[in-house]
Amino acid sequence: MPLNPVRRVSLAHDITDQLSRAIVAGDFPAGTLLSEPMLARRLGVSRAPVREALIELSTRGMVEFDDRGRSRVPSLGHDDLVDILGIRMAIEPLAAALAARRRDGAALAELERNLAATRVAASAAELAACDGAFHSGVVRASGSRRLGLCWKVVEHQVDLWLTQMQSRVESFCEKVRDTTAASHGILLEAIRSGDHRRADTLARDHLAEWQRILAPAA
Amino acid sequence: MPLNPVRRVSLAHDITDQLSRAIVAGDFPAGTLLSEPMLARRLGVSRAPVREALIELSTRGMVEFDDRGRSRVPSLGHDDLVDILGIRMAIEPLAAALAARRRDGAALAELERNLAATRVAASAAELAACDGAFHSGVVRASGSRRLGLCWKVVEHQVDLWLTQMQSRVESFCEKVRDTTAASHGILLEAIRSGDHRRADTLARDHLAEWQRILAPAA
DNA sequence: TCCACGGGTATTGTCGACAGTCGACGGGCG
DNA sequence: CGCCCGTCGACTGTCGACAATACCCGTGGA
Incomplete structure (x- = not known):
């Protein structure tokens, strides 16, 4: 039986996917503030991978950073x-x-x-x-x-x-x-x-x- | 005289720009490994903002992460x-x-x-x-x-x-x-x-x- | 009643540290 | 002589901590 190479999963990627899905699912209504400590607490991880996920999501237009670094769910019209x-x-x-x-x-x-x-x-x-x-x-x-x-x-x-x-x-x-x-x-x-x-x-x-x-x- | 709001510059953004310019300038030839500790040492900062910059740059196709998380300058043909x-x-x-x-x-x-x-x-x-x-x-x-x-x-x-x-x-x-x-x-x-x-x-x-x-x- | 002020709280940006993992290198063994 | 293995160094992914900053809210005074 051929051993498949194991895929390396990073928390950050996992979190990116989860947040992406949660946002699309409407778990965070438009304008919701996505504070890093809050997400980290809920996900049971530290802020570092959460931060990376938010950066990634911001380049996909799924979260927006305001001028003070806080990230929110964009409000689409x-x-x-x-x-x-x-x-x-x-x-x-x-x-x-x-x-x-x-x-x-x-x-x-x-x-x-x-x-x-x-x-x-x-x-x-x-x-x-x-x-x-x-x-x-x-x-x-x-x-x-x-x-x-x-x-x-x-x-x-x-x-x-x-x-x-x-x-x-x-x-x-x-x-x-x-x-x-x-x-x-x-x-x-x-x-x-x-x-x-x-x-x-x-x-x-x-x-x-x-x-x-x-x-x-x- | 209208006081312009001071723009908050984060190290990460600054580093993103610097790295972007350096890569385009050819400071890092194609395929060069951009290790975080190396960049952090050279820039006189910790790895955190360097890491954020690399993530940002990866979404712009200016660096590529291989399957083990190492970032390199892509080689264009x-x-x-x-x-x-x-x-x-x-x-x-x-x-x-x-x-x-x-x-x-x-x-x-x-x-x-x-x-x-x-x-x-x-x-x-x-x-x-x-x-x-x-x-x-x-x-x-x-x-x-x-x-x-x-x-x-x-x-x-x-x-x-x-x-x-x-x-x-x-x-x-x-x-x-x-x-x-x-x-x-x-x-x-x-x-x-x-x-x-x-x-x-x-x-x-x-x-x-x-x-x-x-x-x-x- | 309304405004100015100050403490407390929450959050971001950054830092140093640690564990896990991988490649390089050299020594021992067949 | 060639192969295997153990050690070493380097790097990534993640964590907790700290300073700085902005907001909230209750309080005191006009």
Whole structure:
């Protein structure tokens, strides 16, 4: 049996993930002060890894430092959604096009698995998770580390916006599951076939679709 | 006389800037191990702010953490330039278009001043500094904090690439000064007049110009 | 009643210290 | 002669501590 190399986990990375999830989940409402001692106490660690996590999150736009070093959960409004989707429309078509040029087998297989999971997503949360993972997967399939860094800036912003708007997608989620799966499916097909022009367009259209869906909620 | 609020400078931010400049300046060749104790000793501070600076720089693609937490200066090759310019062609036209929609007076004035400085730039280094500041200024003028975060990922990458390629722009710098100033000038004019369509195109063209200039050097 | 003031509290930025881990190096053994 | 192992040094990840600073709140005085 092949021994897999053990992955080294640092508290800081773990905390980054946990905080990220907690913020998106709405555990910390917009404007909440995230004091380091408070988080450290709750997490049962010292301030050092918490601090590192907050710095990391600040570069992803999930927390903001004020002029005195205190970090808070940013408060997203209507124009933030426009901003976020605008940036995603700049990043994601590029990622899709690069992925189509690259055609990395492993990445494509991962997208394939994701697509399968999307098609049978049972809950709204599950669908949202699949959708997020698909878009992240496309960026990863692009093979550009730098694009991956840019992606982190917007990766969870729409989720955060939805949480803060409290307009959970629950209501219209079932009816978008099939269209989501369909869009992802044809985009993946374009990537797999290496048609970068088409991949670019499809990614753009897919985002425009989301834009239409989310616009009324704003 | 209006007393300006004193800006609190943290060692970490200061170190981030210093390291960034040092890396771009080529003080640390590609692949150099940036050990925290070494940097702390040289800077006369403890490891804590150095660590924070390295984390910040890693999100900007100026240092890379390997699987064991050691940070090194990334080694940029030919395809990195393609990657970088590709991302910039996604980000900057958007920034220019947003800036044109926004037309922020202060930001425009800053760009104006920068343009004036560009026109009289005497040395290659000075021109490079002006050019960098102009592009950063456009992103700032877009008013999007998130776009600003993305921008940081590519902000100094071309400079780093040039440093590592050792093909200093010295040679053909004088002759690009005027074309740079001209390109910036018409872009700024488009932004000021609020023509976002044109601003988008001009930003793209300006980058394509750079692409043509840098391609042979690769 | 309202404002100025001062102590107490909480938080940030920075520091030094320690444990765990890894690579380099040299000595002993087959 | 080559391989293995133990030791040493260096570095990272994490911790607790301290000074500086800003806020909160109760108190005293006008």
